[in-house]
Amino acid sequence: MATPRDLPSIDLLTQRPGAAALDATYGPAATRRALRAATDALRRRLVARDTVPPDLAAAIEAAAAEYLASHVQGSLRPVLNATGVVIHTNLGRAPLSAAALERIAATGGGYTNLEYDLARGERGSRTVHAEALLTALTGAEAAVVVNNNAAATLLMLAALARGREVIISRGELVEIGGGFRVPDVMAQSGAILREVGTTNRTRASDYTAAAGPKTALILRVHPSNFRVEGFTERPSLEALVTAGRRLGVPVVEDIGSGNLNAAMADEPTVQASLAAGVDLVCFSGDKLLGGPQAGIVAGRAPLIDALRTHPLMRAFRVDKLTYAALEATLIEFLTGRADRTIPVRRMLTLDVDTIEARARALAERMVADGWDVALMSGSSAVGGGSAPGLDLPTVLLAIHHDGLGATALEARLRGLPTPVIARILDDRVVLDLRTIPPESDDQLATLLQRAITR
Numbered sequence: 001m002a003t004p005r006d007l008p009s010i011d012l013l014t015q016r017p018g019a020a021a022l023d024a025t026y027g028p029a030a031t032r033r034a035l036r037a038a039t040d041a042l043r044r045r046l047v048a049r050d051t052v053p054p055d056l057a058a059a060i061e062a063a064a065a066e067y068l069a070s071h072v073q074g075s076l077r078p079v080l081n082a083t084g085v086v087i088h089t090n091l092g093r094a095p096l097s098a099a100a101l102e103r104i105a106a107t108g109g110g111y112t113n114l115e116y117d118l119a120r121g122e123r124g125s126r127t128v129h130a131e132a133l134l135t136a137l138t139g140a141e142a143a144v145v146v147n148n149n150a151a152a153t154l155l156m157l158a159a160l161a162r163g164r165e166v167i168i169s170r171g172e173l174v175e176i177g178g179g180f181r182v183p184d185v186m187a188q189s190g191a192i193l194r195e196v197g198t199t200n201r202t203r204a205s206d207y208t209a210a211a212g213p214k215t216a217l218i219l220r221v222h223p224s225n226f227r228v229e230g231f232t233e234r235p236s237l238e239a240l241v242t243a244g245r246r247l248g249v250p251v252v253e254d255i256g257s258g259n260l261n262a263a264m265a266d267e268p269t270v271q272a273s274l275a276a277g278v279d280l281v282c283f284s285g286d287k288l289l290g291g292p293q294a295g296i297v298a299g300r301a302p303l304i305d306a307l308r309t310h311p312l313m314r315a316f317r318v319d320k321l322t323y324a325a326l327e328a329t330l331i332e333f334l335t336g337r338a339d340r341t342i343p344v345r346r347m348l349t350l351d352v353d354t355i356e357a358r359a360r361a362l363a364e365r366m367v368a369d370g371w372d373v374a375l376m377s378g379s380s381a382v383g384g385g386s387a388p389g390l391d392l393p394t395v396l397l398a399i400h401h402d403g404l405g406a407t408a409l410e411a412r413l414r415g416l417p418t419p420v421i422a423r424i425l426d427d428r429v430v431l432d433l434r435t436i437p438p439e440s441d442d443q444l445a446t447l448l449q450r451a452i453t454r
Contacts, residue, residue, distance in 0.1 A: 004043045008057045010035055018061040026068045038063035069417075079419040080444055084394055084432025086347045087384030091421060093286040093293065094384075095343040095437075096325055100291065103328035104321050114320045127308045129323040130296075133330040137260060138270045140298035144308050145285070145326065146316035150185060152282035152295030153254050157189035159310040160250065160303065161216035165194045167249075169202035171234070172221040182221055191216070204235040204243045211247045218244050220253040220278075222268060241277035250279040250303065257384070258289035258296065260333055261345070270298060279303055285322075287384045290344035291329035292322045347434055348382065348392070356395040358433050362445055363397060369449045372400040378425070380434045397431040401452050409451075416447050 013019055013035050014028075022031040038060045045052050053059040081091050096104075117124030127144050134143035146152050157166060166186060173182050173195070186193050192214070196206040207218055220240060235243075237253070244251040259267040267288065273281045280303050285294030295316075297307060307313065318326075332338045339345045356375070363373040376398050379391035401409065406424045413420040413429070422429050436444055 002046060002052060002056060004046050006056060007039055007043060007046070008060070010039065013039070013057060013060060016057065016061060018058075018065070022061075022065060022068060026072050030068060030072055031064065034064035034067045035060060037067060077419065079421050080440060080447070081435040082420055082422045082431040082433070082444070084378070084380035084392075084396075084423070084434050085383035086344055086380065086392075086435055087287050087382060088435070089384055094290045096292065097290065097329060097332060097342045099332055099341060100325040100328040103324040107324040108321050112320050112324075114323070125308070126317060126323070127313065130327050130330060133327055133334065134296060134298055137330060137333055138298050139274055140270075140281075140300075142301040142304035143296060143298040144304050144313075145318055145323070146295045146297070146313070147318050147322070148293055149254065149256060149282055149284040149295040151316040152297050153182075154185050154189050155307050155310060155312050155316055156252055156280060156282060156297060157186055157191040157217070157219075158312055159306045160252070161192075162190035163192070164216035165192045165212070165214045166217045166219050167194045167196055167207050167210050167215060168219045168221065169197045169206070169234070170195045171197065171199050171202055171232075172219075172223060174221060174223050201233040202235065203233060204239040207235075207240065208243050208247060211249060215247065215249050218247075218249055218251045220251065222253070222255045222257075237273060237276035237278060244279075245277075250300075251277070252280040252282070252299075253278045255281055255283050257287045258283035258285060260289060261338075274299065284384075285326055285329070288344065288348075288382075289329060289333075290338070290342035292325040294318055294322055294326055343437065350434055352393045352395060355433050358438065358441060359395045359397050362433070362441060365445045366397075366399065366448060370401065370452060371448070372402075374398045376430075378430065378432065380432055392434065394432050394434050396425070397433070398425070398428045399431060399448075400428060404452075412451050413448075416451060418443065418447060420444065420447055420451075 010032060014023075014032065019031060019035065022034070026034075041063065042052060042056065042060055079091060081088055087093050113124070114129070115124055115126045130145050131143045134140065146155060168182070183193055194210055194215070196202060196210045218240060220237070241251050253273050255268045255270065255273060257267055259269045260271070261269070270281055270283055278299065280297055280299035282295060282297045283289070285291040285296055297304065329342060332341050339349050359375055363375060366373045376396050378394050378396040380394045382390055382392070399409070404412065406427050406429050409429045410422055410424055413422055422431050424430070433441070
């Protein structure tokens with residue numbers, strides 16, 4: 001039986017080919033630390049007379065490699081999203097298009113004209129980037145980009161309504177992801193909340209009755225993550241704009257999802273809001289737009305200029321990589337390629353027959369590897385607080401393997417080198433290929449095979 005004296009020295013371990021490979025990847029200092037930690041752990045097992053592998057050196061080497069892989073490469077990792085939730089906030093929302101990634105690589109590896117006016121040869125403003133593309137797509141007079149849509153809302157309120165009243169319907173005082181609430185955002189802006197109407201019914205006359213000398217804005221918030229049904233009433237945008245113009249008060253709208261496609265049922269589009277006469281509209285770049293995390297404000301030029309020059313703009317500004325990804329995404333919309341090239345758009349328009357064909361092919365491979373697999377009808381979700389209640393028909397792979405309960409199997413999938421994020425339905429782990437790129441099907445099959453053989 002092996003004893004602590006049988007453990008190889010660190011010097012001997014570093015001469016092994018496996019350690020040399022770790023050196024090349026992680027550097028000699030990190031490799032030696034990992035080998036030392038793995039040796040100490042194995043020594044404790046030997047002292048406790050636990051069962052240990054026969055090849056001590058190989059065991060130390062493998063433990064060091066596992067340690068380095070999990071601790072030296074950082075905590076942010078790519079995963080395969082098999083949940084069927086297209087805009088999955090916990091998984092980074094929208095995956096970027098190939099065009100966006102190419103634009104990031106082209107601009108991120110060198111210098112750019114981020115704050116340099118090439119025509120004048122002098123310092124310029126970064127806030128002009130993406131503006132021409134946004135105005136061409138939406139019909140807005142001007143546009144500005146910040147780091148997320150909550151920042152866009154806060155900036156609008158701080159720049160245009162600090163110390164004054166903002167009228168909003170009680171039915172629109174929503175809470176968005178992470179516990180952030182519209183009233184809290186408004187409070188941080190310095191604007192004064194003026195609630196009108198009731199939870200389920202608000203009329204245009206409620207806004208006009210509440211307006212007074214202290215009124216700075218009328219705010220409309222799209223209830224993007226819930227639906228109120230039954231005995232409800234909400235004024236049209238046109239009626240709200242008419243009321244605002246009669247009062248001489250700008251109407252601003254937070255539509256959240258960033259929908260530029262009129263085919264998405266029940267989701268307002270940026271273009272429709274601006275066409276209805278809204279003075280400013282803000283939305284996300286990483287939801288239905290399918291781009292990077294960003295908040296975009298579009299609308300009347302004088303109001304955009306007030307945002308552009310507000311002190312908070314520096315705190316909320318985005319970097320060159322965000323602008324690069326956003327511009328590349330917007331170009332795909334302008335050229336009519338978005339439904340084919342932007343992953344979110346492609347996933348949303350994927351037909352169920354295509355998903356079923358891929359699911360059947362994967363099921364055949366899994367059955368050959370020893371899995372118990374069944375195909376079942378199901379539904380995918382848009383996610384990201386967009387289009388609540390809209391179910392996208394799909395075909396699910398319900399998977400099982402001997403000796404593993406659903407909870408244990410789901411956890412094992414999360415522990416793979418590239419984690420596979422699934423969901424549990426009716427006490428079975430299910431995979432939805434809508435949110436797996438077709439080019440990743442082979443990778444998924446390999447990972448699933450590893451999940452039951454490791």
